[in-house]
Amino acid sequence: MAPQTMEFLARLRGALGTAVSTAPNELADARTDRSGYLSPGVPVAIVTARSIDDVQVALRLASEFLIPIVPRGAGSGLAGGATATEGALVISTTAMNRILEISLADELAVVEPGVLNQQLSDQVLDDGYIFSPDPASKAISTIGGNIATNAGGLLCAKYGVTRDAVLGLKVVLADGRLISTGHRSVKGVTGLDLTALLTGSEGTLGIIVEATVRLRPIPAGVSVTIGTFFESVTAAAAASAAITATRLKPAVMELMDAESLLAVDALNGTDLRSRGAAYLLIQTDGPAAADEANHIVALTRLLGGQSELSTDPTEGERLLAIRRSFHPALEARGSVLIEDVCVPRSALAAMFAEIELIGLRHGLRIATIAHAGDGNLHPNFVLEPGVSVVPDAVWLAAGELFEAALNLGGTLTGEHGVGVLKRRWLGAELGSDSYELQRQIKAVFDPLGIMNPGKVF
Amino acid sequence: MAPQTMEFLARLRGALGTAVSTAPNELADARTDRSGYLSPGVPVAIVTARSIDDVQVALRLASEFLIPIVPRGAGSGLAGGATATEGALVISTTAMNRILEISLADELAVVEPGVLNQQLSDQVLDDGYIFSPDPASKAISTIGGNIATNAGGLLCAKYGVTRDAVLGLKVVLADGRLISTGHRSVKGVTGLDLTALLTGSEGTLGIIVEATVRLRPIPAGVSVTIGTFFESVTAAAAASAAITATRLKPAVMELMDAESLLAVDALNGTDLRSRGAAYLLIQTDGPAAADEANHIVALTRLLGGQSELSTDPTEGERLLAIRRSFHPALEARGSVLIEDVCVPRSALAAMFAEIELIGLRHGLRIATIAHAGDGNLHPNFVLEPGVSVVPDAVWLAAGELFEAALNLGGTLTGEHGVGVLKRRWLGAELGSDSYELQRQIKAVFDPLGIMNPGKVF
Numbered sequence: 001m002a003p004q005t006m007e008f009l010a011r012l013r014g015a016l017g018t019a020v021s022t023a024p025n026e027l028a029d030a031r032t033d034r035s036g037y038l039s040p041g042v043p044v045a046i047v048t049a050r051s052i053d054d055v056q057v058a059l060r061l062a063s064e065f066l067i068p069i070v071p072r073g074a075g076s077g078l079a080g081g082a083t084a085t086e087g088a089l090v091i092s093t094t095a096m097n098r099i100l101e102i103s104l105a106d107e108l109a110v111v112e113p114g115v116l117n118q119q120l121s122d123q124v125l126d127d128g129y130i131f132s133p134d135p136a137s138k139a140i141s142t143i144g145g146n147i148a149t150n151a152g153g154l155l156c157a158k159y160g161v162t163r164d165a166v167l168g169l170k171v172v173l174a175d176g177r178l179i180s181t182g183h184r185s186v187k188g189v190t191g192l193d194l195t196a197l198l199t200g201s202e203g204t205l206g207i208i209v210e211a212t213v214r215l216r217p218i219p220a221g222v223s224v225t226i227g228t229f230f231e232s233v234t235a236a237a238a239a240s241a242a243i244t245a246t247r248l249k250p251a252v253m254e255l256m257d258a259e260s261l262l263a264v265d266a267l268n269g270t271d272l273r274s275r276g277a278a279y280l281l282i283q284t285d286g287p288a289a290a291d292e293a294n295h296i297v298a299l300t301r302l303l304g305g306q307s308e309l310s311t312d313p314t315e316g317e318r319l320l321a322i323r324r325s326f327h328p329a330l331e332a333r334g335s336v337l338i339e340d341v342c343v344p345r346s347a348l349a350a351m352f353a354e355i356e357l358i359g360l361r362h363g364l365r366i367a368t369i370a371h372a373g374d375g376n377l378h379p380n381f382v383l384e385p386g387v388s389v390v391p392d393a394v395w396l397a398a399g400e401l402f403e404a405a406l407n408l409g410g411t412l413t414g415e416h417g418v419g420v421l422k423r424r425w426l427g428a429e430l431g432s433d434s435y436e437l438q439r440q441i442k443a444v445f446d447p448l449g450i451m452n453p454g455k456v457f
Numbered sequence: 458m459a460p461q462t463m464e465f466l467a468r469l470r471g472a473l474g475t476a477v478s479t480a481p482n483e484l485a486d487a488r489t490d491r492s493g494y495l496s497p498g499v500p501v502a503i504v505t506a507r508s509i510d511d512v513q514v515a516l517r518l519a520s521e522f523l524i525p526i527v528p529r530g531a532g533s534g535l536a537g538g539a540t541a542t543e544g545a546l547v548i549s550t551t552a553m554n555r556i557l558e559i560s561l562a563d564e565l566a567v568v569e570p571g572v573l574n575q576q577l578s579d580q581v582l583d584d585g586y587i588f589s590p591d592p593a594s595k596a597i598s599t600i601g602g603n604i605a606t607n608a609g610g611l612l613c614a615k616y617g618v619t620r621d622a623v624l625g626l627k628v629v630l631a632d633g634r635l636i637s638t639g640h641r642s643v644k645g646v647t648g649l650d651l652t653a654l655l656t657g658s659e660g661t662l663g664i665i666v667e668a669t670v671r672l673r674p675i676p677a678g679v680s681v682t683i684g685t686f687f688e689s690v691t692a693a694a695a696a697s698a699a700i701t702a703t704r705l706k707p708a709v710m711e712l713m714d715a716e717s718l719l720a721v722d723a724l725n726g727t728d729l730r731s732r733g734a735a736y737l738l739i740q741t742d743g744p745a746a747a748d749e750a751n752h753i754v755a756l757t758r759l760l761g762g763q764s765e766l767s768t769d770p771t772e773g774e775r776l777l778a779i780r781r782s783f784h785p786a787l788e789a790r791g792s793v794l795i796e797d798v799c800v801p802r803s804a805l806a807a808m809f810a811e812i813e814l815i816g817l818r819h820g821l822r823i824a825t826i827a828h829a830g831d832g833n834l835h836p837n838f839v840l841e842p843g844v845s846v847v848p849d850a851v852w853l854a855a856g857e858l859f860e861a862a863l864n865l866g867g868t869l870t871g872e873h874g875v876g877v878l879k880r881r882w883l884g885a886e887l888g889s890d891s892y893e894l895q896r897q898i899k900a901v902f903d904p905l906g907i908m909n910p911g912k913v914f
Contacts, residue, residue, distance in 0.1 A: 103801070103803065104702065105698060105701065105702065105801075105802060105803035106801040106802050106803045107701070107802070108801070128704050129704075149646065150646045150650070152644055152646075156643075156644060157643065160621075161644060163650070163653070164617075164621060173890075177890050179888065179890045179891050179894070180888065180891070181891065183799070183801075183866065183867055183868045184800075184801040184866035184867065185799040185800055185801050185802075185831070185832050185833070185866065185867045185868055185871065186613075186614065186799075186802075186831045186832065187609055187613060187618060187799045187831050187832075187833050187868075187871040187872055188799055188867075188868035188870070188871060189606065189607045189609075189657045189868075189870050189871065189872060189873070189874050189875070190868050190869060190870055190875060190879075190883060190886050190887065191875060191883060191887055191891075191892070191895050191913060191914075192654055192657070192658055192662075192895045192898055192899075193607070193620070193653050193654060193656065193657055194891060194894065194895070196620070196650050196653030196654065197649055197650060197653065197654050197898075199650065200646045200649070200650055201649055205649075217704035217705075217706065218704075220704075220745070241562060244562065244564070245561065245562065247585050247586075247674035247675075247677075248674075249674065286743075286744070286745075287743070287744055287745035287748070288677070288743075288744035288745065291744070342640070342642040342643075342644045342645055343642055344560070344562075344563040344565070344641040344642050345562060345563050345564070345642075345643075346560065346562035346563045374642070374643045374644050375642050375643065375644075376642070376644050409640065409641035409642065410640055410641065410642045410645070411640045411642055411644075411645035411646075411647050412647060413645070413646050413647055414642065414644040414645055414646065415644055415646060416646070417646050418646070418647060418648060422647075426647060426648060429647050430647065430648055431636065431637065433630075433634050433636045434636050434637070434638065434648075434651060435648070437636070437651065437901060437902065438648050438649045438651070440901040441649055441654075441898055441901055442649075444894060444897040444898055444901060445894065456648060457648075
C-alpha cells in the first residue's frame, strides 16, 4: 500500500473510528452486486456511515487524497453500479436507516438513505398508504439505492417510477459540501430540477444522505388477479396492446415467454408450458377493479387466451406465484445475467421476435419476462454452472439486444441503470453531443472525478 | 445601431429571409407577457422559426456575433421569462405548430413546440385521451412554453405536472447543435435525466424544437362537481386537509378566499360573499366519482360547509364558473400581479393566515386562489387603474410572501417559474451552493451565456 494511502486510512480512522473497516471479507463482498458482476479491483476500505457528518468527513478526506469513492446501499443493483473498484473507498449508507418523519397530511416521508423500500411501505400500510416504487428487490433494496438508480418495478405503468416519488434530496458532494434540493411541497419550479438530475445518477454526482419521498394512498377496493395462457408470445403481446387500447390501466401486467415457463416448470414440477407458450399476468385495482377485470378477461378470451380470474387473495396469490418463481427458477439453472431493454409498448411483440432471433443466432436460451404495460423487457441469459466468465456469445447477443431496442425507439436500460455492464453501449444511445454534455455536468458536481469513476461514463 | 449588429441582421436576413422581422409593433409586443411586466429593453429582431433548421441557423449566427437569445412561445408566461431584452434576438417557435405524430398504441404524441396545449387535447379527445398538463392558459399557451416552464394547472395533484408528461425532447443548443433526449418508451435510465433538467429551464439551456409527450386516457364515468361555502378560509383549508386525509383524490380542488369572492361578485353582480368567506370547488372523476363526491359532501357539511353537488354538466359548469370568473374579475379591477407560492398541503391554512397578515401590514387587498390539493396558492395584487409601476409596498409584500412560504417548507414558485420577477429571491431558496451548481450547469449548455440572459439566474 502506498504511503499516501496509508496516511489517508490513518486520517480516516482517526476521524471516523470503528465506522472504517478493512476486513477482507467486507472488502470482497463490496466488489459485487446482484448482477453477479465481480469487480477486478479491491477497495482500500469501507466506511459504514452513521450520519451525514460521517459522509462529509469521508468525502473531504477522499477529495484531499484523490481517493475514488463508491457509494453503496444494499448491493442489490443489477448493473454493477455500486461495485467497489481498485483503490476506492466504499461509503455504505445502509446503517443510516431511520425513518425521520412521516407526514400523512402531506403524504410524504423523510428518510435516511439506508431505509429499506419495504420497511417504509410497512410503516404506513395500516394508514392506507404505500411507498410506490416497487422494484422486485424491494424487500432488500434501500431507498437511497432506488433513487440512485431511479428504480422501476411492476407497478410503474400505472403508478410511476422512483423519480415520480421523490420530492427532495440532501446530497453530499465530492468535496464534502451538503446541498438540499426540492421541497416538501408537491410542486415547485425554482431553477433547474436538480432533484430529477440526481435521481438515477448512479452515484456519479454525489451521495444521497436524506430523501423526502411521496407516499401514495392505496386504492380502495379489492385487487383482482387474472392469469392467461396464450399459444404464442406474439398473441400475448397483442393482447397486452389490446388491453392498453381499452384505456383501462391495470396495476400489474407481466408477460412471461415459453422459456420462462419451462424454467418455472423445472423448478416447481408444474406443467405450465403444456398450457401455453406465454403467460400474461394482470392485476386490476381501485373501485372498478372487478368490472375492469371482467372486461379484460372477455378481451383476452376473444384473442385466444385461456384466462383464470380471481378476486380471492389466496387464489390470486397462486396466479402470482408463477411470476414470483421466475427468478428463483433461473437461478436454479446457473448464474444469471439479466438484461433490461425498454421499447415503446407497440413494439413489444417485435422486441420478443428480435430476442428469439438473437437467441437462435447465438445458440443461446434466453428467458424473457416483460413489464408489458410499459414495454420493459428483461431477457435473461443463464450461464451453465461452473462458467464464471460471461462467454463472448452472450456479450454479442446483449449488444444485438440493445441495438434492436434502440432501433425500435427504446433504450438499453429501462430501470436497472448503466453501471459497469452497459457502459460500452451508452454513447451509442445518447449520441456524442448528449454524452459530452452529461460528462461536463458530472464535472460540475465532481471536478476531481472521484465520484464512482468508471461507472456510467 | 452598431455596425456589428447591422452585419448580424444582414446575415440573418440573408439566411432566413422573411422569417426575420424588425417591425416596431412586433418588437414591442415581445417585451411583455401575461404577467404585465414590460422589459425596459428593445430586441433587435424576431425570428419566427418555421423549422428546426431555422432555429439552428439563427443560433449559430447569434453565437458568432454574441447576440443574446430570448426563446418565446405564445407569450402567456407569468414571470417575464420570455420577455425580450435590450439587443436580443427573439426566437419565436409559435409557427412550428404541427402535430407530427399521434400514437394511441404508445399513448404518446410528437409535436412541434408551437402546438397549443388545447389543440393537442382536442385532437385526441374523440379517442378518449387528453394531454394532461392543464395550465389556466391552456387555450392560448404552447406546449413548448409549458415544457420550458414545467407548467402546472388544476389537475396536478391527481395527474402530475408537465414534467411527468414529457418523454423526450429535441433541443437546439446555443451554438446551434441539435440534441435529442429521452425515448419513446415510458421508462429509461441511460445516464443523467436531461429531459427533466431541460423541463422548467425557462430557455436558459437551449430551445425546445420538438417534444414527445404522453397522452393520458380520460377516466371512465361522469365527473361530479361540488361547490362549498365556508365561514372562513381556515375552515375551508381544514376541509381540504380532511379530504386529503380520506385518501380520495379529487381531480380538482380549488379554494377561493373572501377577497376573491368579492371580486367575482363585483364582476358578475352575484352575492357569493354573503354565502361565505371562502369557496371550495371540487371535482371527482373516474368510476367511483359519485361515491367519492357523496363522501366528500358529507365530510364538508360536518365541517361546517354549505355544499351543492352536481352530476349534471350544465349545473357543474355553473359551479365552475365562479372559479373561472376569478381572473377576469381581478383584471376588471386593474393591472394584476399574480404570485405563485407553494407549501406543503398541511400548511395551507397557515399560508392563508400569513397572506392576510401581510395584506394588513402593507394596507393591500390580496385576493388568493389556491390549488388546494397540492398546496399551490396564487395571491393576486391588483394595481389601481393608472398605476403602471409596481409600488414598493407590493414588492415588500411579495418578498414577505416568499419568505413565509419558504419558512413553511415550500417554494416561491409552484408552477409559473422564476423568469425576471422572482429572480431576486432565487438564491435565498436554493442556497449558495445549489445556486452556483445551477449556474455552472447552465454554462455547460451555454458557455457564451447568450441563452436568455438575465432570466432565472
